[in-house]
Amino acid sequence: MFEKSDLDSLFGDLEGSHGSTTDYDRLLKQAHLAIALSDAGRPLDGQFDTLVIDLVERHCPG
Amino acid sequence: MPKKVHHVVRRTGTSLEAPIIEIPVAEDIAGIPGIPQIEKDVNFYSREYPLETQNIEKAADREWSWSVYTPEVFEYRELHEKANAPFVQAAAVTGEIEPTVDPVDRDITEDVRRKAYELGFGDVGFTRYDRRYTFASKKQWAKFTGAICVALEQDYAQTQSLPSLEAEFAHFGTYETENKQCLALADFVRSLGYHAQVHSPNDNSSPFIPMFVEAGMGQLGANGQLLSPAFGSRARLAIITTDGPLTYDQPVDYGVQKFCQGCLVCADRCPARAITRDKVWYRGVEKNKLIYDRCRPIMSTYEGCGVCMKACPIQRYGMQPVMEHYVETGEVLGKGTDNLEGYSIREKGYFGPGELPSFDRSMFDFPKGTKDEWLFAEFKDKIDGDGPTAEETSAFLKELKGILAKGTTTVGDE
Numbered sequence: 007m008f009e010k011s012d013l014d015s016l017f018g019d020l021e022g023s024h025g026s027t028t029d030y031d032r033l034l035k036q037a038h039l040a041i042a043l044s045d046a047g048r049p050l051d052g053q054f055d056t057l058v059i060d061l062v063e064r065h066c067p068g
Numbered sequence: 069m070p071k072k073v074h075h076v077v078r079r080t081g082t083s084l085e086a087p088i089i090e091i092p093v094a095e096d097i098a099g100i101p102g103i104p105q106i107e108k109d110v111n112f113y114s115r116e117y118p119l120e121t122q123n124i125e126k127a128a129d130r131e132w133s134w135s136v137y138t139p140e141v142f143e144y145r146e147l148h149e150k151a152n153a154p155f156v157q158a159a160a161v162t163g164e165i166e167p168t169v170d171p172v173d174r175d176i177t178e179d180v181r182r183k184a185y186e187l188g189f190g191d192v193g194f195t196r197y198d199r200r201y202t203f204a205s206k207k208q209w210a211k212f213t214g215a216i217c218v219a220l221e222q223d224y225a226q227t228q229s230l231p232s233l234e235a236e237f238a239h240f241g242t243y244e245t246e247n248k249q250c251l252a253l254a255d256f257v258r259s260l261g262y263h264a265q266v267h268s269p270n271d272n273s274s275p276f277i278p279m280f281v282e283a284g285m286g287q288l289g290a291n292g293q294l295l296s297p298a299f300g301s302r303a304r305l306a307i308i309t310t311d312g313p314l315t316y317d318q319p320v321d322y323g324v325q326k327f328c329q330g331c332l333v334c335a336d337r338c339p340a341r342a343i344t345r346d347k348v349w350y351r352g353v354e355k356n357k358l359i360y361d362r363c364r365p366i367m368s369t370y371e372g373c374g375v376c377m378k379a380c381p382i383q384r385y386g387m388q389p390v391m392e393h394y395v396e397t398g399e400v401l402g403k404g405t406d407n408l409e410g411y412s413i414r415e416k417g418y419f420g421p422g423e424l425p426s427f428d429r430s431m432f433d434f435p436k437g438t439k440d441e442w443l444f445a446e447f448k449d450k451i452d453g454d455g456p457t458a459e460e461t462s463a464f465l466k467e468l469k470g471i472l473a474k475g476t477t478t479v480g481d482e
Contacts, residue, residue: 031225042385046397
């Protein structure tokens with residue numbers, strides 16, 4: 007399950023790479039949903055941007 | 069094993085071009101459209117004990133709240149008040165403005181809907197303006213029977229930073245935009261030949277949520293906010309009333325009433341412990357009642373707080389994925405996780421699931437009631453003690469005179 011430190015680094019990365027783009031809101035929404043599904047043990051299907059899936063996989067604990 | 073779906077709600081997204089949102093409502097959380105209420109009780113309370121705006125009934129703490137803002141919030145609030153005031157003042161007289169042309173003499177619902185989305189509103193619905201909820205001070209002011217309910221989504225990223233100055237920018241900035249958009253929509257209604265009165269979100273004529281629920285735009289969440297299909301509680305609401313012909317929408321069952329009772333993350337995470345876990349019947353309506361005197365000081369002191377908005381899964385993830393997840397698993401998406409439940413409070417630190425900040429008892433000792441009621445309460449304490457001095461009595465009378473001379477205002481922002 008994502009803990010605060012994992013979340014801080016994931017969202018830090020997202021803001022660093024896309025914080026000033028018009029896509030940021032959409033990606034942030036997706037990231038929150040993807041984290042929640044990941045925490046619940048659900049698969050991340052095609053509804054997510056590959057960037058979001060990559061972020062979640064990279065920061066996913068364990 | 070997936071749950072059986074009782075019904076699927078289909079709603080327009082945040083624009084006319086956006087895909088339709090399909091929300092499956094599981095059988096075990098299906099309820100009634102709108103909100104459980106006892107009509108005769110709503111009627112009784114409305115008649116015998118009409119509601120009044122908090123800007124009058126709670127004027128003492130409205131004034132006090134400025135004394136506990138951080139310097140940054142104080143400065144921003146002053147700027148916001150200055151920027152917003154002309155639009156609130158303009159809205160107050162819109163009911164007196166005559167239409168610019170003869171009536172088009174047809175149903176204007178779809179014209180108004182299209183224009184509302186074009187102006188940037190994220191949802192719009194139509195219902196009868198329910199005078200049972202009109203504030204006592206607004207009963208003579210409110211005109212027209214048709215209510216155009218408009219919702220403006222506030223920034224997602226800023227909202228997730230609650231409680232923070234950043235989130236206050238979203239909160240108050242959305243109001244500034246919404247007031248302008250409402251004035252523009254009212255102009256449009258007048259251009260169709262009908263009257264239009266803007267009920268500003270900063271000078272409410274009534275609580276707006278009952279009418280939004282009646283218009284099928286969402287249901288009342290345990291956090292006391294409208295949970296809408298497109299953006300959960302991340303919206304600011306306003307109403308425009310008109311005498312133009314409208315087709316009213318119907319209330320909808322999104323499954324929120326029972327879903328919230330199985331979730332209650334807002335109640336569990338509220339730093340002030342201000343949300344009742346059990347529903348109560350209040351003025352003829354069944355709801356989780358917010359305890360104002362617990363909420364207010366935390367909200368004022370900590371940048372608007374808003375943890376109940378931030379920690380709502382329907383706000384955070386959207387109603388569709390949350391309800392789909394519930395159907396699939398029987399669980400509340402995000403419940404028990406740091407991602408949904410974690411928050412930081414200035415000078416208190418970070419609080420993960422199961423952790424809550426504590427506050428001194430003195431935090432909840434703040435001015436109550438109207439300004440003159442609070443002044444009398446303080447003066448009574450002096451009488452009960454050693455008795456007021458001549459100077460204190462003189463100061464009391466001077467302050468009372470000032471309050472009476474200044475009068476009341478229905479304008480406010482929270």
